[in-house]
Amino acid sequence: xxxxxxxxxxxxxxxxxxxxxxxxxxxxxxxxxxxxxxxxxxxxxxxxxxxxxxxxxxxxxxxxxxxxxxxxxxxxxxxxxxxxxxxxxxxxxxxxxxxxxxxxxxxxxxxxxxxxxxxxxxxxxxxxxxxxxxxxxxxxxxxxxxxxxxxxxxxxxxxxxxxxxxxxxxxxxxxxxxxxxxxxxxxxxxxxxxxxxxxxxxxxxxxxxxxxxxxxxxxxxxxxxxxxxxxxxxxxxxxxxxxxxxxxxxxxxxxxxxxxxxxxxxxxxxxxxxxxxxxxxxxxxxxxxxxxxxxxxxxxxxxxxxxxxxxxxxxxxxxxxxxxxxxxxxxxxxxxxxxxxxxxxxxxxxxxxxxxxxxxxxxxxxxxxxxxxxxxxxxxxxxxxxxxxxxxxxxxxxxxxxxxxxxxxxxxxxxxxxxxxxxxxxxxxxxxxxxxxxxxxxxxxxxxxxxxxxxxxxxxxxxxxxxxxxxxxxxxxxxxxxxxxxxxxxxxxxxxxxxxxx
Amino acid sequence: xxxxxxxxxxxxxxxxxxxxxxxxxxxxxxxxxxxxxxxxxxxxxxxxxxxxxxxxxxxxxxxxxxxxxxxxxxxxxxxxxxx
Numbered sequence: 001x002x003x004x005x006x007x008x009x010x011x012x013x014x015x016x017x018x019x020x021x022x023x024x025x026x027x028x029x030x031x032x033x034x035x036x037x038x039x040x041x042x043x044x045x046x047x048x049x050x051x052x053x054x055x056x057x058x059x060x061x062x063x064x065x066x067x068x069x070x071x072x073x074x075x076x077x078x079x080x081x082x083x084x085x086x087x088x089x090x091x092x093x094x095x096x097x098x099x100x101x102x103x104x105x106x107x108x109x110x111x112x113x114x115x116x117x118x119x120x121x122x123x124x125x126x127x128x129x130x131x132x133x134x135x136x137x138x139x140x141x142x143x144x145x146x147x148x149x150x151x152x153x154x155x156x157x158x159x160x161x162x163x164x165x166x167x168x169x170x171x172x173x174x175x176x177x178x179x180x181x182x183x184x185x186x187x188x189x190x191x192x193x194x195x196x197x198x199x200x201x202x203x204x205x206x207x208x209x210x211x212x213x214x215x216x217x218x219x220x221x222x223x224x225x226x227x228x229x230x231x232x233x234x235x236x237x238x239x240x241x242x243x244x245x246x247x248x249x250x251x252x253x254x255x256x257x258x259x260x261x262x263x264x265x266x267x268x269x270x271x272x273x274x275x276x277x278x279x280x281x282x283x284x285x286x287x288x289x290x291x292x293x294x295x296x297x298x299x300x301x302x303x304x305x306x307x308x309x310x311x312x313x314x315x316x317x318x319x320x321x322x323x324x325x326x327x328x329x330x331x332x333x334x335x336x337x338x339x340x341x342x343x344x345x346x347x348x349x350x351x352x353x354x355x356x357x358x359x360x361x362x363x364x365x366x367x368x369x370x371x372x373x374x375x376x377x378x379x380x381x382x383x384x385x386x387x388x389x390x391x392x393x394x395x396x397x398x399x400x401x402x403x404x405x406x407x408x409x410x411x412x413x414x415x416x417x418x419x420x421x422x423x424x425x426x427x428x429x430x431x432x433x434x435x436x437x438x439x440x441x442x443x444x445x446x447x448x449x450x451x452x453x454x455x456x457x458x459x460x461x462x463x464x465x466x467x468x469x470x471x472x473x474x475x476x477x478x479x480x481x482x483x484x485x486x487x488x489x490x491x492x493x494x495x496x497x498x499x500x501x502x
Numbered sequence: 503x504x505x506x507x508x509x510x511x512x513x514x515x516x517x518x519x520x521x522x523x524x525x526x527x528x529x530x531x532x533x534x535x536x537x538x539x540x541x542x543x544x545x546x547x548x549x550x551x552x553x554x555x556x557x558x559x560x561x562x563x564x565x566x567x568x569x570x571x572x573x574x575x576x577x578x579x580x581x582x583x584x585x
Binding site (some may be wrong): 234460464 | 506515518520524533536538539541542543544560561562564565566
């Protein structure tokens with residue numbers, strides 16, 4: 001390995017520096033950095049022993065756990081490429097992703113039936129490993145203190161794949177290198193001022209770029225991650241923050257909307273909370289203000305990024321929040337931002353156009369999809385697909401997305417993924433799906449259906465069909481039967497018009 | 503309709519998208535069985551508050567009160583009795 005930091009290098013250094021520090025706390029189980037390294041080393045050695053070759057893909061379909069974190073680092077130590085899939089997805093998604101990445105090994109949670117089905121259809125039984133939930137014996141392996149030294153890998157080679165869309169057409173798997181991941185983690189550590197004294201209660205899944213960045217930043221500095229499964233019971237999450245005296249919390253706008261509406265934060269002792277971060281879509285300035293008032297002792301970091309840029313592109317320094325309210329901040333260390341017009345020319349201050357970025361965090365490309373890669377990457381620059389403007393001080397303001405991606409809660413959903421499933425119903429003549437404004441989720445999914453003349457189809461039938469085929473967060477909240485869909489002269493769907501038709 | 507019938511109807515039609523009562527067992531965990539996700543549980547809380555004129559406190563939002571039809575019904579009955 002060269003002098004460039006890698007994730008594996010970060011874990012080795014942290015485990016040597018603070019071996020007894022808690023890395024991950026998952027319910028009653030606690031894993032120190034020494035143990036995390038030991039687990040990762042054991043898993044890595046076993047992967048190699050069972051035939052994993054450099055650059056081969058190891059798929060992880062898991063909810064957050066110490067085993068997940070150990071397996072993720074293990075794959076990198078073993079020279080493989082870690083493919084992190086949304087554990088809440090359904091069989092048809094898993095099948096498409098496993099085929100696209102040509103999985104060599106599949107590691108799943110023991111109780112995930114759909115993932116298990118997909119794994120069995122994709123790899124030999126010996127290459128489908130199931131979690132045990134026991135950090136002393138990850139995947140049923142016997143821990144060994146002696147682990148083979150990590151494979152020497154090119155830090156610019158593929159290390160991780162995150163899929164940003166489902167089965168429609170060719171899946172888009174964002175390929176990131178260890179250099180991408182480590183440089184982005186280092187930049188985040190720097191602006192958050194993270195140290196080994198920090199600890200975070202995290203509800204964000206590691207299989208999304210935001211949650212993944214929370215993991216890597218904490219491993220880099222030897223800080224503690226306290227895992228909470230989800231936000232179903234927000235009171236339990238806040239109680240955990242208070243009990244653990246967590247110094248940080250990370251969320252998306254819907255997380256904060258939920259916490260502020262359902263929990264009286266003032267009733268809990270959150271004095272240790274030093275900062276909160278917000279990313280994953282624009283949060284209204286009103287909600288940002290409410291959050292600051294509810295947590296007067298915590299610095300609020302508004303941030304922006306995307307999976308194609310590893311995770312983070314900009315952050316708003318908390319002391320600038322009042323002066324730049326509504327901005328997502330300025331570029332993080334090492335990143336350049338340009339706003340370009342229709343003709344590709346860089347726009348002057350204040351001009352609204354496409355946001356292009358350049359930096360060590362920009363992905364290598366989409367996995368085995370040169371067409372999709374070429375559509376967004378030119379000369380080292382990445383077209384984010386977002387629209388916005390820069391002010392005279394270099395602060396970025398977003399003004400919507402050009403693409404049709406729906407952001408609902410913490411999830412990004414491509415409408416066509418849902419349209420394809422609904423189109424399977426014989427009663428459907430035409431279908432369009434759009435995101436409509438939703439107070440809690442940011443956007444809610446709505447399906448507009450033109451039924452076959454004379455056919456009988458109820459919204460509930462449509463939703464029931466989707467439930468069989470799609471992850472729960474992709475099931476349309478609203479289904480409306482319409483006479484026709486709004487189209488342009490050339491027959492192209494006017495999705496923007498659908499969004500107005502709540 | 504009884505409390506149980508109303509709760510069952512709400513979950514069946516809004517999350518399982520069916521009126522077939524055999525699809526939902528009264529003791530089954532709503533989260534673990536995948537019947538509902540976090541958004542669903544919040545919607546259930548709003549439904550209960552509105553339908554049964556109760557106010558659910560933060561610290562009552564726990565699995566013991568909400569993670570199965572049986573738990574929900576017992577919880578609503580306790581709340582109504584305490585009113």
